[in-house]
Amino acid sequence: MVRGKTQMRRIENATSRQVTFSKRRNGLLKKAFELSVLCDAEVALIIFSPRGKLYEFANSSMQETIGRYLRHTKDSRASKQPTEETVQHMKNEAANMMKKIEQLEVSKRKLLGEGLGSCSxxxxxxxxxxxxxxxxxxxxxxxxxxxxxxxxxxxxxxxxxxxxxxxxxKCGMIVQTPDGSKEPGEIENAGEDSHPISDVETELFIGPPPERRTRRLPPRL
CATH class of the missing domain: 1.20.5 (Single alpha-helices involved in coiled-coils or other helix-helix interfaces)
Incomplete structure (x- = not known):
C-alpha cells in the first residue's frame, strides 16, 4: 500500500526544534563535505540558526566562491537580455508580417469583387x-x-x-396471411346501428362558391 506524503511543518516545541536543528545541520555539513571530496566540486554552504548564529563550510575560499556565484548570475542575466541584433531581427519579422497581412486584405477585397480597377x-x-x-x-x-x-x-x-x-x-388492424406476410385487416363494426362513413368531397372549386339553397320552414299553425 502506497502511503501518502507527510506534510512538513514547523516544530512547535522549542527544545525539540533546537535538537532537530543541531542534528540536521551536522548532517548537511557532512553531506557538503562528502560532495566536495567525492565529486571534486566547489561547495560553499551558509547556515544561520534561528538565533542568528552563523555556520558555514567551503572547500575553498568562501569569498571566492561567492564572487564566482555573483559573476555567474550576472552573466546569466546579461545573456537573457535581447541583443541589438535580436531586436533588429524581431523588427524585420514584424514588418514582414504586416506586409503579409496587407496582401491578404487585398486578396480578400478582390474575392469580394472590390478593388479590381487596377487588376490586369x-x-x-x-x-x-x-x-x-x-x-x-x-x-x-x-x-x-x-x-x-x-x-x-x-x-x-x-x-x-x-x-x-x-x-x-396491437390494435388488431393487421392480419397474417397463410404465407406468413402481414396485410391490413378490416375493422369490424361495433354494432348494427353503425353507419358507413360517407366519402369526403375533395374536389377543388375555382370561382365564387355555389349559392346555398334556403331551407323553408313549415308554417306554424
Whole structure:
C-alpha cells in the first residue's frame, strides 16, 4: 500500500526544534563535505540558526566562491537580455508580417469583387479561377450534406414504419396471411346501428362558391 506524503511543518516545541536543528545541520555539513571530496566540486554552504548564529563550510575560499556565484548570475542575466541584433531581427519579422497581412486584405477585397480597377487580365483570371474552385467545393459539400440528410430521413422512415406496424398489430388492424406476410385487416363494426362513413368531397372549386339553397320552414299553425 502506497502511503501518502507527510506534510512538513514547523516544530512547535522549542527544545525539540533546537535538537532537530543541531542534528540536521551536522548532517548537511557532512553531506557538503562528502560532495566536495567525492565529486571534486566547489561547495560553499551558509547556515544561520534561528538565533542568528552563523555556520558555514567551503572547500575553498568562501569569498571566492561567492564572487564566482555573483559573476555567474550576472552573466546569466546579461545573456537573457535581447541583443541589438535580436531586436533588429524581431523588427524585420514584424514588418514582414504586416506586409503579409496587407496582401491578404487585398486578396480578400478582390474575392469580394472590390478593388479590381487596377487588376490586369491575368490577375482577373486568377481571381475567377479561385472563385470557380470555391464554388465547386461548396457545391460538392452541399451535395454530400443532402445525401446525408436523405439517408437520415430513410432511416427515420424505417423506424416510423416499424412503430406503425407494431401499433397496428396491437390494435388488431393487421392480419397474417397463410404465407406468413402481414396485410391490413378490416375493422369490424361495433354494432348494427353503425353507419358507413360517407366519402369526403375533395374536389377543388375555382370561382365564387355555389349559392346555398334556403331551407323553408313549415308554417306554424
Amino acid at each position: 487580365i491575368e490577375e482577373l483570371q486568377q481571381v475567377e479561377q479561385q472563385l470557380e474552385k470555391s464554388v465547386s467545393n461548396i457545391r460538392a459539400r452541399k451535395t454530400q450534406v443532402f445525401k446525408e440528410q436523405i439517408e437520415q430521413l430513410k432511416e427515420k422512415e424505417k423506424v416510423l414504419a416499424a412503430e406503425n406496424l407494431r401499433l397496428s398489430e
